[in-house]
Amino acid sequence: MTGFRTLLYKEVLRFWKVSFQTIAAPVLTALMYLLIFSHVLAGHVRVYDSIGYAAFLVPGLVMMAILQNAFANSSSSLIQSKVTGNIIFMLLPPLSYGEFWLAYVLAAVIRGLVVGLGVLLVTLFWDTPLLVAPLWIIVFALLGGAILGTLGIIAGVWADHYDQLAAFQNFIIVPLTFLSGVFYSIHSLPPFWQALSHWNPVFYMIDGFRYGFFGISDVSPWLSLMVTGTSFVLLAGLTLAMLKSGYKLRS
């Protein structure tokens, strides 16, 4: 376990050493979203009768920060290691592919949670969201971070260049997170887009996460848990198989 713990420590230390870029910057970005959207749309949009728009926005922004930063952590670390060649230091030691996966995913979850907590703390000055069911919040935060951390490993291992990784992020991760009900309830969408949203697993992560705050959601939190949990198991299985095969890491 020492090898796994060391890799986890290294991955956490890596983002901690540049925390201005990896923690402060995304917190500021989320705050900008809150400032602009809550100012522009407050009074125009009312998603749930009992909840103001700014309060509605906060859990979505927190979860979006968790997801995007979890993905960024594992993917950027791996692509940097591959491009600079220092991935060899993780491939020469007797680390198993399971330890490798777990260390990168846990570090991604930790960064996601740190940024998410940062966003939550700064938004507390705006509009304090409720905490109706904290256990749901924790479960969806962990699962969401783990899923995106795992996706980050897939992207980081697959990409040979930074532009390939940027394409993965901009054409897959960003649309999935933005079109998932962060800024709106899917009930406000036309039927086609509503139906399409149900195929987006990120929608379930955010909806379930938001349920933990307000006790209200677009779909049942149990359905969200099932979709999110299944997504995690499938992606984890795929990633472990990929790492075991040595795809793009051991030629």
Next chain:
Amino acid sequence: MHPAIRISSVTKRFGATLALAGIDLEIAQGEFFGLLGPNGAGKTTLISALAGLVRVDSGSLQVMGHDVQSAYRSARRLLGVVPQELVFDPFFTVRETLRMQSGYFGIRNNNAWIEEVIEALDLGDKAAASMRTLSGGMKRRVLVAQALVHRPPVIVLDEPTAGVDVELRQTLWHFIRRLNGEGHTIVLTTHYLEEAESYCERIAMLKQGRIVALDTTANLLRQFSVHRLRLRLAAGGELPVALRARAVEEAGSWVLSFADFAEVEALLATLREAGCPISEINIGQPELEEAFLAVMQRDA
């Protein structure tokens, strides 16, 4: 006792290129072994296969009796590799880098040995410096230190002195010889053949993925290289006709090749009898470079 390294019928193909074409090789524990060959001969592929970075198409590789695939954990713990590329992680200091590398190998509380390696490789002044601030030579020292943090009994150095200054070379070779003296097996690849000649007891020469020569350094020199007698004649002197056929003129001197020192007396006698005036004479040792070129040309 298992050999330090056993490579059996290993083949590896990258697309249309046959990088390893059936390699069989055994390196005994405690040997200082050289792996030589031109660029593209398969040296780095063979080392990568040994380290588990490349998966071979057929055959097997063992480190101290442990298969590098089926018993990869044991095999990797016993092997230290200094990669050819000058790679580093810019986020960390030298000491952090070494402590983490030790941790990856499952070793905690390894600070005493890490500090010893830092001192031995003259990295003490830079131990707290960020990797990104180091010169190329210093980064190379850290690479060597990283390969040694887990005290592997088998150490593979893939061109460790490429592009480094004389001071580092001396520091490095002093330390590597010390480790070899303590029983560590050393496998070296280098383009500096004088280094291989000085340090390696046995040498394998690779060409196009095959071993084309494998013997002790002394035997290779004996077999493929010659001693040279270099003569500079005094003004008016002429080389005896009897020696002309075997002499080559180089930069105003005559060079006579011979395989055994017993021939020297006969050569000098011929010169003496002909009354040939000599202003300068010296005898050159056989060189591995010559043996290397002879082997490569033989198998062209």
